[in-house]
Amino acid sequence: MAQGLARGSSRLVTGRAERRSPGRAGVVGLVGRDLNTPAFAQLAEGLQHGIGEDRRVVLLASSHGDAGRLGEVLESFRSLPAEGVVVLGAVDRPDDVSRFARRGLPVVLVGDCVPMPNVACVGFDVEMAARVSVNHLAASGLRRIGMIGPPIRLPGSDPTESGFLAAVEAAGVEGAIVRAEATFLGGEVALRDLIEGFPGVDGVVAHNDLMAARVIREATDLGIRIPTQIAVISADDMGLGALMIPALTSVRPVRERLTEAVTAALGRLIDEPGVSPEPVAVPVELVARESA
Template sequence: MTESSLPRATLDDVARRVGMSARTVSRVVNNEYGVAEATRKQVLEAIEELGYRPNLLARALITKRSGTVGLVGGDMTDPYFPALAEAVHHRVSESGRTTFFACTGNDPHRQDMVLRSLWSYAVDGVIVFPAPDSIDQLRGYARLGLRIVVVDDVVDAPGIACVRFDLVTGARLGVRHLLDSGRRRVGMLASELSPPRRRRRESGFRAAFDDAGLDHGAIVRAPPTVQGGEAGIDRLLDLQPDLDAILAYNDVMAIGAVRAVEARGRRVPDDIAVVGFDDVELSAYVRPALTTIRLDRSLLSIEVTRALHSFIDAPGDRFDPVVLPVELVVRQSA
């Protein structure tokens, strides 16, 4: 008889081995509070000796809880997401749950495959940076009972909570800082992946000029990457040759913009000032260090996990959208 054909140890087998109730063993398996450390140690040793493994999927079907959540991002190469994922993982683990990570590449079809997989494994809920034009898809999964927290969008539907930063104010802060420093020919590098309903940075960019009674500069949309920032500068300077400042969609685009500006023989910030968005760790270490709009990852991780845990505990409730504050961080590039 092979090891794989041996009968699987059960929770009752563990209880008999340690001379405790099945309920006590279950509390240890589920990492519940109120179990003495000596008891926990004894149970875990018996679990290891017997090779007991809980059937998590069967337990999820019975309890409607799996002890797992999903975090679904659009682009794993964006340095903002891995840092946020680490913060979310830390917050989720404090509740005794495990986090599954997935990437959609900002593709609605891939997002559908990811959400279907997470739903089939009965995760307790998911935190999603939604792919473009996927709102109806998210509503559909919410109707199936999947608890969803959407980041950086607003979806008015039962079973969906929304957490986002005040990106309009963030863009206003960046432009106001540039205008206050004497810049007047300010252009913007925007993301070509943002659908019209999510172009809040662009709205804030225009609003800042309206506030000042000035005409806004050119807006160029490009991939939200270093290479996109480099390519976007060429187009922006073609449209606005006397450009003296740039607001970028994110920090990696801003870094690409700095490279492209300097490759053209212009200086940052003397000739062209650059402001990014996100405040990723790298932004403080590039030269010149990047002035940026901070989107606090720690604060976001707290709010999205709080919303998710509230959903898990009270699945029928509706939650008002949460809008998080932003902050201008002034460094060398502007």
């Protein structure tokens, strides 16, 4: 069920013309897998402040990580009709996004991309994330750093991989890459493969918090101490990392910049129907905790 977010009164402006599309309800949707993560809450608040001047309101909805549920949520927002929808996180079924974009619903994807008219893509600078992660580990004296990431369709098509390889070369350390599903279980498989194929690994850069959480759990089960024997860092920080033991060091997009980019992208899609904006990559920052 969609939830309303109170309008930020400090940003409301009275007596100005509203840039509302004809027949639209003045509503913008924000969809995420989990409404309780800090990243979702901050994006919701920032988005409401950004669009509040035009007397729009943000409605929140959860997909619960269900690929089919996203299509249902998008249909609900289209029926309002909403002026646009922001989707936070990976899209398991891109055809759902394409279908609604073709029917005139502007969609901003945060952390994924379906390039087509009426869709804007906002993500973080993955090459920068890889570089920041490797530099942090190398500065701690680590010399054999592994990256675990999801499968890719074409060799050389992953900018995270190219960023990682460039970073290990620049830092003068050794690196290896292991691919596994970007899930909790995938972290276990990847760590075992990394230990077997890259003996002496002392640092791990994980694709997301779920993989990193399983890496830490599996390392503990194997009697490996974190971070003294293997340090772990994640390129995510969606809220899980701060609750882990040890707390997870992460690289994340600068959240203020992310909110600004999403708000700008949504505004452009609403004002210029059918436009295909260039993807936006937001810079990242390191959140140093206990795991690295």
